[in-house]
Amino acid sequence: MIFSRYLFFILSFIAIYAALKVLISKKPMHSVLYLTLAFFAIGGHYILLNAQFLAVVHIIVYAGAIMVLFIYTVMLLNLNIQGEFPKSKLMKFASAIAGGMWLMVLIAVFRTYDLKMVADPALNQIGLVKNLGKVLFDEYYLPFELSSILFLAAMVGAVMLGKKDIY
Amino acid sequence: MDGNYILYKLILASVILLISLVVAMYSTLLERKVAGFFQDRLGPNRAGIGGIFQPLADGLKLFFKEEFMPGTADKFLYILGPSLTMMIALLTSAVIPWGNSFIINGTEYTLQVADINVGVLYVFAILSIGVYGIMIGGWASNNKYALIGAVRAASQMISYELAMSMSIIAIVMMSGTLSLKDIVDQQHGMNWNVWYQPLGFLIFIVCAFAECNRSPFDLPECETELIGGYHTEYSSMKLGFYLFAEYINMFISSAMIATLFFGGYNFPFMDSLNLSHNALTIIGSLVFFVKIAFFVFFFMWVRWTLPRFRYDQLMRLGWKSLLPLAIINILITGFVIMIKNHL
Secondary structure, three states: OHHHHHHHHHHHHHHHHHHHHHHHOOOHHHHHHHHHHHHHHHHHHHHHOOOHHHHHHHHHHHHHHHHHHHHHHHHHHOOOOOOOOOOOHHHHHHHHHHHHHHHHHHHHHHHOOOOOOOOOOOOOOOOOHHHHHHHHHHOOHHHHHHHHHHHHHHHHHHHHHHOOOOO | OOHHHHHHHHHHHHHHHHHHHHHHHHHHHHHHHHHHHHOOOOOOOOOOHHHOOHHHHHHHHHHHOOOOOOOOOOHHHHHHHHHHHHHHHHHHHHOOOOOOEEEEOOEEEEOOOOOOOOHHHHHHHHHHHOHHHHHHHHHHOOOHHHHHHHHHHHHHHHHHHHHHHHHHHHHHHHHOOOOHHHHHHOOOOOOOHHHHOHHHHHHHHHHHHHHOOOOOOOHHHOHHHHOOHHHOOOOHHHHHHHHHHHHHHHHHHHHHHHHHHOOOOOOOOOOOOOOOHHHHHHHHHHHHHHHHHHHHHHHHHHHOOOOOOOHHHHHHHHHHHHHHHHHHHHHHHHHHHHHHHHO
16 A cells, blocks of 8 residues: 555656646647656556556547647647747736636635545446446446547548538 | 565566567567578578577677767657657567466466456557657657658558557457456467457458558658658667567567467367466467467568558558458447347
8 A cells, every 4th residue: 555655646746747847848849748748647547546447548548649649730830949939918917817816716625625535446446447338338328429429520520621622 | 465476577577578579689680581581592691500690790780889869859859769669669568468377386377467457458558659759759850751750650550550459349349358368268279269350350460560660561661762761860779779679569469469369378279188287388388479470470471572552552541441341340240249149
């Protein structure tokens, strides 16, 4: 148990460090790669919660598909311009105020919140693929199918936008 | 988790790592020998008897070559590229069952580093992140040929990954499990998946060629168009890592083909031999390696036989032939399973 606690802290450190570097990095390519690293760290967190299926799917979908397309876009658009992205004074003020207000809300929420573990993740078997499949195809069958239709619609839409000049 | 168990797994992982590296090393020699055979010449035969030390000589040469880094390269990513490629190439070997198990003093030692219950999905995940090393290396070189090679590699691997995953899904539907060990155990004796999934096997092997960037799909490093593709700017051991990772990928792909379609460590008449469990395990592992060796040879056979595809042909084959075929394969498999359950 002690070992997994150390793992938790290491993974959290990597995730937060990578997430910060996404914002701080000057080159877009570095930002994208740090985001990938953050996704891997979060995948590790899923494994700590005994949700192996979710962890692997997270890696396949986010690190394997979405981030590859991100890198692809960055590579093709040649966004390798080092330096400042121009931002106006007003934008900086607005973002500072918005960020500060968000921090206040977070503090207000977590001040009285009692952090405790809901269930022992080692005993919680819902993340294993068999249990997840049963829940998904029995209890949540309709939402599952509806979300698949949503994906199909998005795919058809993307093809339509890409092939606009043909039709 | 006692200390013995962790020690055993550590030793097993190191042995598998060593075997992968040695096999990949000698695949380079085999490749050149096979090429020689197909072109009616001898191949390398100067270093040692029949060229047996040729891989060592090549390795030493690569180590002692001058390191070169382009002045405009992204230094960190330039080094990260080949390292990632090598690391990801070696990751898959963790879930492949290299043999059954040894029973020593009543304790069972399985010849598999991790029997995770999402083994097949783990393989998909490694497949899908395999493209990072090439993309990062190609981009960081800051060379237009390397960039084109990297873009080609990325789109090729994304395209063929889909058909490949779908061909495995038919197997998963059939065996009802995601654990590679269970899939192998279900193919006991001669009951191999390839008899039930010939179309799936065909799709899988074509996609394996594309995923390994092997000829006839080696467009990312197509010399006549792109000099060297994504590793144009690389030299010395960094180039060596890229080339070496290709051979490791070939070895691991062959192991996956043998595991999923050709029964892994199962062999015909294994029950009628009347051997002890441990002896059967040893023979099974040897048989597994024979199967792998055949598929490694098959990779080389195809490389020195078929000419390279054109890029649009590659994309058409992936999206318009293999992907629909894989979907049809899934539908047929589902239909047969349904009929079987109702009979």
